Amino acid sequence: MNAGNTFEVEVRGIRREAETVRSFELWPLGAESAESAESGEAYELPPFEPGAHLDVHVPGDLVRQYSLTNPHERHRYVIGVNRDPASRGGSIRMHDAVTVGSRLTVSAPRNHFPLNEAAVHSVLVAGGIGITPLLAMVRRLCELGRSWDLYYCARTESRAAFLRELRELADTCPDGALHCVFDGVPGTAPLDIRAVLAKHGAQADFYCCGPTPLMDAFTAALADVPPERVHLEYFKAPEISTPANSQAFTVTLARQQKSFVIEPDRSILHVLQEHGVAVMCSCREGVCGTCETAVLAGEPDHRDRVLSPEERAANRTMMICVSRCKGDALTLDI
The missing domain is CATH 2.40.30.10 (Translation factors)
Structure with a gap:
């Protein structure tokens, strides 16, 4: 295979x-x-x-x-x-x-949300179906004998998937703890992420996957935590306005020897597809990584939610569904 x-x-x-x-x-x-x-x-x-x-x-x-x-x-x-x-x-x-x-x-699996298995402690925050990648992480942390705290947010217990197994893992892993927050239940307050940070923030790695309001609260609370210790997986891209410095630029496809002008209101992906260039894509929001493309020349204006700060600085690849160009031209390995 x-x-x-x-x-x-x-x-x-x-x-x-x-x-x-x-x-x-x-x-x-x-x-x-x-x-x-x-x-x-x-x-x-x-x-x-x-x-x-x-x-x-x-x-x-x-x-x-x-x-x-x-x-x-x-x-x-x-x-x-x-x-x-x-x-x-x-x-x-x-x-x-x-x-x-x-x-x-x-497709074959791709991973833009890896677990740091060497972390001193892992703090995982899940919202709703955002539990799925974190369940895999908890299973692995238990296998390794690493310490973890999982904060699982859902409206009610009946809407919390995989809860029975998570409780069993917390019971059988000496250094694991499950904290459920069912904020749809009267009298239950939403998770206080700043309190979570105050409790675990000294050396822990932090992970979050869930709906946009939870992701926004998480990133705001952890704004001063070193970025290498903060790991995010988005369902969809947050709503952002188009930056004022968006401008037209030229994209050259090195292998196909074709060039196209990308206007401010069009994405690279849209233009390529309009001209019959076959490109793998899915979310069209910069969160899934399907359209990741190698950059041969030029400086991308990264607007995705997939690449790490180090990967962005390296400028080796870009997500052509949302990212643009900081200059006049890009050359892509297509």
Whole structure:
């Protein structure tokens, strides 16, 4: 199986994990059981580390990203999907159109939200379905015998996915602790992230995945924490206005020997697609990493939520769905 390409998997299990959340077990085609999958290399899926996600081609010609919950298993992938009526339709189709036996096309895993396994202590903050990558991290931290605190925010207990397993992990891991905040329950206040920082801030690494209000509160509270200790995974890009310095620039595709002008109101991705250039993409908001493209010349104006400060400074790649150019021209490896 080539990890560099998309490939088909079969849905072998669907389970209700919470009021609006289901987990989906994705198995390699031809594997008859966990034992047969693990015993034959032909049935091994590409490996991944905690924090990784897949591109899933959802019925209806949609591509969506879902975090993986089961690190170090090679015979299956397990994802959690929240049925969100306010979404762009991917989660609804996963719930309503995908059944046991369905075949789905997926990508090899990608990880822009890695776990620092050497951290002195890990503090994880999850909001709703943002628990999925953090569940994988908790499983790995328990396996390593590392200390952790997980703050799990949900409206009610019935909407908190994977809660039974998380409680079992907290009970069996000597250095792990689960803190549930069900702020839809009368009398329960939202999580005080500044208090969390005051309690754990000396040497801990901090992780957050959840809806925009939680992410905004988290980043504001941790503004003075060294960036290498703050790790974020966004569902969608925060609403921001277009910077006043946006200007037209030229993009040259080195391998195709083509050049295009990118006007201030158009993205690189839009222009390339309008001219028939095939580019992998999904979120179009700079949060999934699907359209990451190598930069050969020029200085990108990075506007994504994927690359680290170090990766941005290196200017080796950019997300062409949202990022632009600080000068007059860019050359991309396309």
